[in-house]
Amino acid sequence: MSAKLIPDIVVGRLPVYLRALQRMLSEGRRVTSSQELGERLGISAAQIRKDLSQFGEFGKQGTGYTIEYLAERLKTILHVDGVWDVAVIGAGDIGSALARYEGMNNRGFRVAMIFDSDPEKIGTKAGAFTILDSSDMANVIKEQGIKVAMLSVPASAAQKIAEVLVDAGIKAILNYAPINLNVPANVRVQHIDPVSHLQRMTYYIE
């Protein structure tokens, strides 16, 4: 099946389904339904069935979904059935938090390295990692074949560093800086934008 045919907004819901399924597994659950998933997530059951049907048949009418099977299939579809090494760029507050973040376990990623340009930080620790010199960034990323980066640098530096990352072979950038990055079409960027999440909630406050 070609990846090109699935709308990105559908792809974007798969991680949300996977997270809910993994939570159900951790609660000891074995079977669920599009109705139950929908209630947990605030998405209609019909939407969930339609989204999943784009990738194959995962459940039977009337018996619902086997949670473990559906989770494994979603991990394969999202290419997180293995573990991606992630480079964290910028060892400020957010980068340091990412180096210590415990929410990646069993979800397809591990932080492999963290870089900064500040001589005072290089060689010191962020979580379990020794902060590396960002002037070595391109070489290390190339040598180790890293494809995924989290960018936690000041907004003024983000575009220039993104270009270095792309040249070094990075294909996916999670951007914490509040600016738009310009990258080639074969590189994906996602923003962590806390304000969008806040706005989605204030809609409901009278």
Next chain:
Amino acid sequence: MSAKLIPDIVVGRLPVYLRALQRMLSEGRRVTSSQELGERLGISAAQIRKDLSQFGEFGKQGTGYTIEYLAERLKTILHVDGVWDVAVIGAGDIGSALARYEGMNNRGFRVAMIFDSDPEKIGTKAGAFTILDSSDMANVIKEQGIKVAMLSVPASAAQKIAEVLVDAGIKAILNYAPINLNVPANVRVQHIDPVSHLQRMTYYIE
């Protein structure tokens, strides 16, 4: 128009549209189209027109949208035409970054206070803020009528603190801890989940 009738996934796209419109404004643009917005955002033009049509008439066939007008209308719909005071709970790496975050300007929010329970941190600075004692949290939030909180505490503490926040009148919680919060139906929770964003990108990496 009742807020109840609009699906939450549609509401969730409005902040994304608003962010794109505000960026266009900062580029000096005056008029746009659902086609252009769609290309910027990876959402179909038809979806954008359908989403916006749920809230009224914002453009004319053939002439597109006046960016400033549409942005103002979206701000009103999302209740961010004013400024919400936000309480940050937890002055660790992420809380400290939030206290200094510059991505909220002109988007409907400002950090108003930051709390921590660590006696070593209370009274010290995080950005421009003096860190307050979290044992005063409920009273301060009640007195000042704060409705919005960002929760950047360890996962083990998050549920208990969320309950205190809800009792104090908080209606919207942006949760950075990698756990599910149980809150009453009249309180909204959004997660900052970097792994979901990463998974959405690895889908596209061969």
